[in-house]
Structures are given as C-alpha cells and as structure tokens.
Amino acid sequence: MNTCPEQIVHYMHAYLDGDISRDEERELKRHLESCQQCKEIMNGLTESIAFIGSAVQIQAPNNFVNGVMARLPKEKSQAGFQRWLRKHPFFAAAAMFVILMSASLFSSYGNDQQFSVTKQPNLIVEGQTVLVPEGETVKGDIVVKNGTLRIEGQVDGNVTVIRGSKYMASTAIVTGQIKEVDKLFDWLWYKMKKTVTDIFPASVKEEPVVE
Amino acid sequence: MDELVNKRVNEVLKGHQDAFEEIVTLFQHRLYQVCYRMLGNAQEAEDIAQEAFVRAYTNIHTYDQNRKFSTWLFRIATNLCIDRIRKKKPDYYLDAEVPGTEGLNMYSQIASPGELPEEQVEKMEMQERIHYEIGRLPDKYRSVIILRYIEELPLQEIGDILNLPLGTVKTRVHRGREALRKQMSNV
Numbered sequence: 001m002n003t004c005p006e007q008i009v010h011y012m013h014a015y016l017d018g019d020i021s022r023d024e025e026r027e028l029k030r031h032l033e034s035c036q037q038c039k040e041i042m043n044g045l046t047e048s049i050a051f052i053g054s055a056v057q058i059q060a061p062n063n064f065v066n067g068v069m070a071r072l073p074k075e076k077s078q079a080g081f082q083r084w085l086r087k088h089p090f091f092a093a094a095a096m097f098v099i100l101m102s103a104s105l106f107s108s109y110g111n112d113q114q115f116s117v118t119k120q121p122n123l124i125v126e127g128q129t130v131l132v133p134e135g136e137t138v139k140g141d142i143v144v145k146n147g148t149l150r151i152e153g154q155v156d157g158n159v160t161v162i163r164g165s166k167y168m169a170s171t172a173i174v175t176g177q178i179k180e181v182d183k184l185f186d187w188l189w190y191k192m193k194k195t196v197t198d199i200f201p202a203s204v205k206e207e208p209v210v211e
Numbered sequence: 212m213d214e215l216v217n218k219r220v221n222e223v224l225k226g227h228q229d230a231f232e233e234i235v236t237l238f239q240h241r242l243y244q245v246c247y248r249m250l251g252n253a254q255e256a257e258d259i260a261q262e263a264f265v266r267a268y269t270n271i272h273t274y275d276q277n278r279k280f281s282t283w284l285f286r287i288a289t290n291l292c293i294d295r296i297r298k299k300k301p302d303y304y305l306d307a308e309v310p311g312t313e314g315l316n317m318y319s320q321i322a323s324p325g326e327l328p329e330e331q332v333e334k335m336e337m338q339e340r341i342h343y344e345i346g347r348l349p350d351k352y353r354s355v356i357i358l359r360y361i362e363e364l365p366l367q368e369i370g371d372i373l374n375l376p377l378g379t380v381k382t383r384v385h386r387g388r389e390a391l392r393k394q395m396s397n398v
Contacts, residue, residue, distance in 0.1 A: 052345065055361055060243035065232060072268050
C-alpha cells in the first residue's frame with residue numbers, strides 16, 4: 001500500500017460518500033484493477049458498511065410512550081403561564097413590578113416587629129406601654145407600633161395604633177382620628193395612604209381621608 | 212409528516228400536553244434505536260430516550276419550526292447519550308502503572324468490556340455481531356456510523372445533529388469506516 005498514491009484512499013471514501021468526480025472515479029477503478037491490496041481495502045469497507053446496514057430496525061418497548069407521558073412535568077398551568085409571559089413582555093414587566101412592590105410592603109409588615117412610638121414632648125414610655133398622662137395635652141399625631149397606648153389626657157392630632165392595643169380613660173380626648181391597624185389588609189391600606197400623604201401632603205390636609 | 216409535527220408542536224406550545232403523545236408515538240422507535248445503538252443496552256436506552264422526549268417537551272419553545280423536528284430531537288438524544296457514556300468512563304488512567312508492580316498497568320488488570328475472545332465472537336449470530344461491532348467503535352465514530360448507516364441520514368443532517376461542520380462529519384465517517392473494516396478483518 002505504501003507504493004499506492006495517497007489520494008486513492010480518499011477516493012475510496014469519496015466514492016462511498018457519493019461525492020466523487022467522474023475522473024476521480026475512473027482513476028480509482030483503474031487503480032483497484034491493478035492493485036490487489038487496495039482492492040481488499042475497498043471490499044473490506046464496502047462489506048463492513050453493508051454489514052452494519054443490515055442491522056434490524058430496533059423497536060422501542062411497548063410501554064415506551066406511556067413511560068414518557070408519565071415522566072412529563074405536571075405543570076401545565078405554570079408552563080402556560082410562562083409561555084404567556086414570553087408572549088406578553090409588557091405585562092410581564094408590569095406584573096414583575098407589582099410583585100416586587102407588594103413584596104417590599106409585605107416584608108416590611110413582617111419584619112417590623114419592634115416597638116416604636118412617635119416622639120412627643122409629654123409622652124411617658126414605660127416598656128412597651130405609652131401613656132398620655134391625665135391633665136396633659138399632646139400636640140401632634142401619635143403612632144404606636146407593637147405596643148400599648150393608654151390615653152388619659154388630651155391628644156391634639158390623629159392616633160394610630162399598629163398591631164397593638166389602646167385604652168382610653170374617661171378623661172381622654174382625641175381631636176383627630178383614631179385608627180387601629182391590625183390585619184394585613186389594613187396595614188397595606190395604611191401604608192398606601194401614608195405614601196400618598198407623604199407625596200402630596202398639601203392636598204390631603206385640605207381633604208382628610210375618611211374611612 | 213413535518214406539517215403534522217409542526218401542528219402538534221403548536222398545540223403543545225399552547226399547553227396541550229396530550230398533543231405531545233402523538234409526537235412521541237411518531238418518533239419513539241427511531242429515537243430509541245439511536246440510543247440503543249449508542250449505549251449498547253436496552254435499559255439505558257429506554258431511560259435516555261425517554262429523558263430526551265421529556266427534555267424536548269420542556270424546551271419545546273426553543274425548537275425552530277423552520278428546521279427539521281427529527282434533527283432537533285436527535286440532537287437532544289445524542290447529547291444525552293454522549294453525556295451518559297462519558298459518565299460511565301472511569302476517571303483514572305488505565306495506562307498508569309499499578310504501584311508495586313513492574314510494567315503492569317491497569318489494562319492488564321481488567322478484562323476490557325468492549326473486547327471479547329475471538330472464539331466467542333465467531334459464535335455470535337449476525338445481529339448480535341453487528342451490535343457488538345458498533346459497540347466496539349470509539350464514541351466519536353460510533354455516533355456518525357449509527358446515524359449514517361442505521362438511520363441512513365445524509366451527511367449534512369448528521370452535522371446538524373451533532374453540531375459539527377460537514378468536513379468533520381466526513382472525516383469521522385471515513386475513520387469510522389476504517390475502524391470497522393479493521394475490527395472485522397482482525398477477527
């Protein structure tokens with residue numbers, strides 16, 4: 001084989017792949033007639049291809065289709081939702097915005113477990129209890145979170161108690177509104193109103209929000 | 212055929228899982244056969260072929276309907292087969308010398324699973340022999356030989372399936388044929 005031109009082997013494969021030119025094919029045939037060694041190689045190649053090609057067609061096992069269907073993820077609605085998102089990127093963005101915004105609201109509801117109170121000059125704070133002493137007047141709003149508010153005196157402003165309790169003595173006077181926020185929904189509503197009042201303080205002062 | 216497949220693909224895209232059953236029915240034998248020839252045993256072939264359909268289902272939105280569905284499907288399956296074959300391979304070097312011995316390497320310690328004694332091979336039935344010879348081919352050549360001579364796919368399509376340029380496919384087919392010829396003439 002060492003004496004044979006190198007391109008002969010290439011011609012053999014080109015012939016088997018069906019992309020050989022006429023001239024090349026003629027050259028190959030001429031060579032094979034004269035060279036026993038190359039002829040054997042060519043026959044070996046053709047035979048092994050024919051051998052592999054005579055393999056029987058294998059069939060999948062009987063329960064194959066059922067097996068596949070059982071393995072498919074059962075998340076039709078989710079898959080449908082994902083496709084919907086892909087088709088409507090604008091809504092997807094809007095939905096994402098809403099989800100993130102509400103997530104931040106909810107998380108602040110959950111994490112805000114600490115006691116806090118608005119600082120006013122004559123409030124008395126004992127542990128988690130805030131006292132408006134009898135005979136005193138607190139000027140301004142009071143917000144108490146996660147604590148108890150006892151009102152025995154007078155408050156010139158709004159009182160808000162978030163997740164806590166409030167006791168009003170008979171002497172108590174509150175000139176503004178009294179609100180207790182306990183449930184998640186109330187909390188959300190309160191947050192939204194607060195955001196609005198923070199953004200447009202003037203307009204809200206003129207027409208106070210009525211519950 | 213392609214039109215029917217695309218119709219079913221669109222139904223699957225709309226969320227109809229049932230439409231996928233028809234796709235599986237249409238391609239199950241071809242896909243299973245490729246996996247069986249690549250992996251060499253029925254159990255793994257069933258597992259990988261089913262996994263390929265599951266992947267096709269979950270990634271159906273990535274299928275470009277201007278291309279042939281079977282090409283896309285075969286691509287998923289052959290990738291899974293190649294991964295599986297790689298995982299089965301031991302990650303130590305067989306030709307590393309065994310400590311405390313002279314000139315003894317791991318090859319002499321194990322009976323190679325791909326090679327059988329001559330007299331056993333001669334007793335094989337033809338179909339068994341075909342399967343054996345395919346299994347003895349190196350992975351690179353095995354995949355192209357299966358796709359070319361059992362699936363009878365054109366070279367270009369084999370390139371699309373294996374993500375190889377046409378020239379590389381040709382080279383592998385040539386070397387695969389050469390390897391087959393040598394395997395068969397040695398016995």
